[in-house]
Amino acid sequence: MAQMRQLAAKAATEFVGTFFLCLTVALSAATSSIAAIAIGCVLMVLVYAGGHESGAHYNPAVTLTIAVSSRDKIKPLDVIVYLFSQLAGGLVAALISWVLIGKDAAGYAALGENVSIPSALLGEFVVTFALCSVVLNTATTKAQANNSYYGLAIGFTVLSGAISTGPISGGAFNPAVGLMSALYGGDAAANCWVYFVGPVLAGLWAGLFFRVLAVEEYTESPSKMQTDAASFCNEMFGTLFLCYTVGTAAGNGSFLAPLSIGSALMVMVYMGGAISGGHYNPAVTLALVIRTYFNPTHDEFAVRKAAYYFLAQILGALIATFAAWGVMGSAEKVGYPTLPSTTDIGAGILGELLGTFLLVYVILNVATVKNLAGNSFFGLAIGMTVTSMAVAIGPVTGGAFNPAVGLIGVFRGAGDIENVWIYWLACPLGAALAAAFFRLQNFEEFHTDHIDLKFLAHAIHQPGQEKFMSHSNCRARGGKAVATESKGDATESKVADLMDV
Numbered sequence: 001m002a003q004m005r006q007l008a009a010k011a012a013t014e015f016v017g018t019f020f021l022c023l024t025v026a027l028s029a030a031t032s033s034i035a036a037i038a039i040g041c042v043l044m045v046l047v048y049a050g051g052h053e054s055g056a057h058y059n060p061a062v063t064l065t066i067a068v069s070s071r072d073k074i075k076p077l078d079v080i081v082y083l084f085s086q087l088a089g090g091l092v093a094a095l096i097s098w099v100l101i102g103k104d105a106a107g108y109a110a111l112g113e114n115v116s117i118p119s120a121l122l123g124e125f126v127v128t129f130a131l132c133s134v135v136l137n138t139a140t141t142k143a144q145a146n147n148s149y150y151g152l153a154i155g156f157t158v159l160s161g162a163i164s165t166g167p168i169s170g171g172a173f174n175p176a177v178g179l180m181s182a183l184y185g186g187d188a189a190a191n192c193w194v195y196f197v198g199p200v201l202a203g204l205w206a207g208l209f210f211r212v213l214a215v216e217e218y219t220e221s222p223s224k225m226q227t228d229a230a231s232f233c234n235e236m237f238g239t240l241f242l243c244y245t246v247g248t249a250a251g252n253g254s255f256l257a258p259l260s261i262g263s264a265l266m267v268m269v270y271m272g273g274a275i276s277g278g279h280y281n282p283a284v285t286l287a288l289v290i291r292t293y294f295n296p297t298h299d300e301f302a303v304r305k306a307a308y309y310f311l312a313q314i315l316g317a318l319i320a321t322f323a324a325w326g327v328m329g330s331a332e333k334v335g336y337p338t339l340p341s342t343t344d345i346g347a348g349i350l351g352e353l354l355g356t357f358l359l360v361y362v363i364l365n366v367a368t369v370k371n372l373a374g375n376s377f378f379g380l381a382i383g384m385t386v387t388s389m390a391v392a393i394g395p396v397t398g399g400a401f402n403p404a405v406g407l408i409g410v411f412r413g414a415g416d417i418e419n420v421w422i423y424w425l426a427c428p429l430g431a432a433l434a435a436a437f438f439r440l441q442n443f444e445e446f447h448t449d450h451i452d453l454k455f456l457a458h459a460i461h462q463p464g465q466e467k468f469m470s471h472s473n474c475r476a477r478g479g480k481a482v483a484t485e486s487k488g489d490a491t492e493s494k495v496a497d498l499m500d501v
Helices: 002-028 035-054 060-069 076-101 117-139 150-164 173-182 187-188 194-213 224-250 255-272 282-291 305-330 347-369 378-392 419-440
Strands: 459-464 465-468 480-487 488-496
Touching: 002 035, 002 076, 002 173, 035 150, 035 255, 060 076, 060 117, 060 173, 060 194, 060 282, 076 173, 117 150, 117 194, 117 224, 117 305, 150 224, 150 255, 150 378, 150 480, 173 187, 173 194, 194 224, 194 459, 224 255, 282 305, 282 347, 282 419, 347 378, 347 419
Parallel strands: 465 480
Antiparallel strands: 459 465, 480 488
């Protein structure tokens, strides 16, 4: 009996959360130019409000991806109840929106003008895949247990996708949101299946991909090949999603494109910081190599990793370009950094150098300094640096601040790529200067003896314990870490001894 009451509480949480998410979509999508912000933020707060009770899925694709990732995280009966609650919440939200503002004014997911079904399916797949990957990695793993940024990461994944892909596919990324379209008849109802097929396939594949990334969830002693593969795949996908967002958000001309791009970087950093360090940028990788050569007291980045990080980042940019091409419908519509005709080469180099300097300066300070170990703002700081510089410097230089992003124009075959070398000169130079300044600025990082702790980025520090999320899955010798114990779909924390490495 108690189990049934608990299941009822979870079902009610899923219904209410999905209801308010879908209600926000219905009330704002057709009436506000900043609907994406409202939608992403309401999902964020709902995840924080309901996560402790039901896991805060609010999305059949998320429920499926959690089921695929591990049979221990959610029971089959819970899956059925969750799916019913979520779909019911979406339908009721649509009907309530008609009472509030009328059927004609209410918004719903619909394909953009002249958008093909394959383009819409691909767009829904890419963003939902990213969403499910963010959920799995920030909210279900031992490596990121007890963090306070999971809701921010989940909500802003949808915010980013709503800006970049919403105008093309309709931006559901959720069958419960997509089901509202069925109430409108015509083409909206006829195309409703797109919002089931794309997100469901993405959820299934994200669950399988998670098994590659989160190797420590499935084995206590992953091999070096497994951890290297996880780092490579994470760097590839994180760069892919960042570059895809540049290609689509800049391509559709949204005035919120800088926010979409910065948010994409932020959520990928939160998703993959515990796996690879979340570089997604050859200039960042270079800066961390330089930092290692400065002989810090407690930090290492194996130089041999840099080569395959570079390869993964370039491969991610390549795949992203073709994904954006497929979603946008033609290569000409894909956005990419390019030096404006009003900017001379010297100003372009200076602007990219300064923007990259700030980005790397922020990364080194919020993600590699022992005194800030354990902070939850590292991803927010990194992502919003890109948003700020995209607004300030982007109109002057094209706003890459990342050599991999600078390659989008090359891969899509743009005719004005003769200045792409600027991004491969100025960005690494800016990164090197930031690393040198970091060396000057952070005296204790290079002169004070510390206990033998190895980490690269995004560390969690708890009084009396150290838990570091590292690019190479390194662990502190003799340390402690917060692990997770699954009960149904809920995750409870406990302290577990770490193995020596």
